[in-house]
Amino acid sequence: MKRLFLASTIVATWASLGAQVSARGLPPSGVAPRASCTALTGLTLPNTQILSATQKSGYCNVVGIINKRVSTQDPDHFTYGIGFALNLPNTWHGRFEMMGGGGTDGSLNADPQGAAGVELGEGWAVAADDGGHEDNATNAVGGYQDDDANAGGSAHFAIDAQARSDYGYNGIEKTATTAKQIISYFYGLDTVYSYIMGCSNGGRDAMVASQRSPWLFDGVISQNPGFNLPQAGLAEAWNEQVLGTLSTSKDVNGQPFIPDTFPVQDLQVASAAILSACDALDGLVDGIIDNYHACTAKKVTPALASYTCGTGSHGSTPHGGTCLTKPQIDALKKIYAGPVNSRGERLYSNWFWDAGIWTPPTAPGAGWQLWNVVTAPVPSVNTAINLTLGAGALPMIFQTPPVVTPVNGPNGQEAFVFHFNFDADAPKIFTRAKAYPESSMDFMAAIATDLRPFRARGGKLIISSSVNDGIFSGAAIARWYRKMNQRMDNRATDFARLFMVPNMAHCGGGAATTSFATNELKAITDWVENGIAPERIVAANTNTTSPYPAGGLFDPRVAMNFPTGGTRPLCVYPKIPSYKGSGLTSDAANFACVDPGFKPGGDHDFHDDDDGRGDDRH
The missing domain is CATH 3.40.50 (Rossmann fold)
Incomplete structure (x- = not known):
């Protein structure tokens, strides 16, 4: 050599x-x-x-x-x-x-x-x-x-x-x-x-x-990380099985046909309901829930009730674009609470409620609807990412030993998802075998909280994550960061910082300020090479008009204040952007990063070691 x-x-x-x-x-x-x-x-x-x-x-x-x-x-x-x-x-x-x-x-x-x-x-x-x-x-x-x-x-x-x-x-x-x-x-x-x-x-x-x-x-930028991907795979199966209970027809593989369970107009209603409960919690009605920790089920549940067909105040016609059926609302509650086994023990995380459940047509992205439903269906074919990419990974990669299945057919990958057993199959993300000495959690997961070797060699870590991108729970990465901070003597910000992005679809897109990759790159190089730690990262929205309708289901201030063609700061977790009270709402300079006063506890912070072993009660 x-x-x-x-x-x-x-x-x-x-x-x-x-x-x-x-x-x-x-x-x-x-x-x-x-x-x-x-x-x-x-x-x-x-x-x-x-x-x-x-x-x-x-x-x-x-x-x-x-x-x-x-x-x-x-x-x-x-x-x-x-x-x-x-x-x-x-x-x-x-x-x-x-x-x-x-x-x-x-x-x-x-x-x-x-x-x-x-x-x-x-x-x-x-x-x-x-x-x-x-x-x-x-x-x-x-x-x-x-x-x-x-x-x-x-x-x-x-x-x-x-x-x-x-x-x-x-x-x-x-x-x-x-x-x-x-x-x-x-x-x-x-x-x-x-x-x-x-x-x-x-x-x-x-x-x-x-x-x-x-x-x-020396420097690590981790965006929308699947840091506990096998556990997220359990949630993919959970979500599809919950949605499957709403299905009224079968797809080509003989499995529940999902697109009809939540047509696009229904997801728009869900987004409006969540915004009505939580948009103002950060001090500005703009279509973005920056104070996501405060957007608890206790606040969202009454809003969903008011949008229930027949019993709420928003009409009575299912799939008519103004209300949701009670079974749909029950399904959303079950999905956002996260997967559990028959004993009620958690298998993954819960989810933050976020307006990004609906992806406006002018702000496309791989958000909640593409992962879970897909709303422009191919007749009789399930095209949700959970039932294509996810359906292959769950049996073959996340189970040990792998469960070998054909891609399609009545006994294919989709069938595995819809018949996944959360008591018998979920623990297999931890299984090791003679021919497979590493479990999927062994070779895939990045859940360690002791980062002392990385810190000791001077490494710097920036994580940016959607609040809810439809595949990875923002609540999970926020919880990991808090636990890591505790393990690192509450000095995590010396070498690692988390930035949360409401409304953002998976790895970008959606009705959000999603353009910040070059600013993130500058932030990590400044931190590594010059010792300048990022206090905020400026993100831009590239929509020329508001992706939200100016009226109808939505408060008119949503379209008025959304940062169309403008910028907003991403703040170091747990701080959030707060409007200073004057100036354009599309200018990051008019926002400060403030501590929202989040305290551990409540339905966004349960006693959990985040290992997915099902030893924490829901």
Whole structure:
């Protein structure tokens, strides 16, 4: 293996290039490669094949695979390996970013530009991986595929124990380590600052890295993290079974047809009812419930009662766009309370009530309705994400050993969701077996609260989360943060900060201020490199008109005060934005971050260790 330059040589090497830097400083004028891009195909690294190295406009694109193998455990004997891509700018400024994955991974971003979309253009080296398996035989990694429609579909990889570990944590660690070795060779310098940024499963990747590999990254941005994904998978099954009780027809697989249970007009009614109960709690009626902790079931239940068809004050015609039926309201209460077993023991978290249950057509996003219902149905086909992506993950990835099912048919993945047993099946997220020595919670979860190793090495963590994005409970991440803060001697804000985003759909979209990725990136680099901790992150809304109707079900002030085309601050949890009382409501400068006075207890904070073992009473 060609010699890699050690950290002790950095200062001398930069000095020879005419850059005046310290051992942890960035080269102010950047560094050029010391070798040609194509020469990287000859670089020898342990258990790694570099498949291509292509010079593009402004950067070198490297694609390779780590630990390529043919599985002996998979009955199909598919090929597995950690596919990766690394972009190396012609002028490098010392920073490296690992991009997190998404969903069940299996698709390599072969030309990674950066999670915020600007990193490569600003001189960062950027890497991505495929999670240790591939869903597409024509991918850039080498022409293999790990899907079997008759045995788990895109989640088939979970039949292989090593592929499970690669997906859960190993892919990120191996790719980042390999990428840093290539960077050191290519530029003759070690990486100065390392970051990871991702959303959803990529947010989980980021939190896992801070807990499992605290030495790997200086800065971590975790967005909408599935930090306890197997538990959230239990909630997916719970929600669909609850909605299934409202169904009046079957889909092509013989399962309850869900889209008709909550048509889009009904979700709009639900959003209006929740806003009527809680919008004013933060001092401004604007369609955004910033004081989400105060929006308890005790406040929402009377509002829902007033919108009940026939007995409330908003009409009597079911699905007429003015009221909800009592069974619909009962279903919402059961869903928002969270899944339990037959003994009433919690299996996941409850949920914050949030106006984002409805996704306005002018503010699209993968919010509550897309995860749970979908309101533009394909006839007789369930297309809710819980019943497509989620239905594959629940039996194959979250259960140990995996329950091998075909994708479709009367005994397929949907049937598994609708017949999931919360007494017998839910504990299997903790099961280990001889052939599968790690449970899904072992290889996937990022629920540890002892972050002392990460803090000790100077790491910084920013988490941003929707209050309720339909798949991951905002109440769960808020509760984890409070518990972590307690474990860290109530000094969590020294190195980790949480920012909550009301109304935001999963990883963006919805009637919310969702555009803040570049500001988040600046916040983490300022914190890591300059010691400036973020007190607020400014977020923008890109709607040119209010996504809420100006009247009808909604208070007219909702459309009037919504920050159309403007900005709002995201505040360090548990602080919330508070309008100062004058100036445009679309200008973040007119809002202060204030302590809402949240106290532990009540229906947003139960006695719970958040491990999903069903040992906490509902």
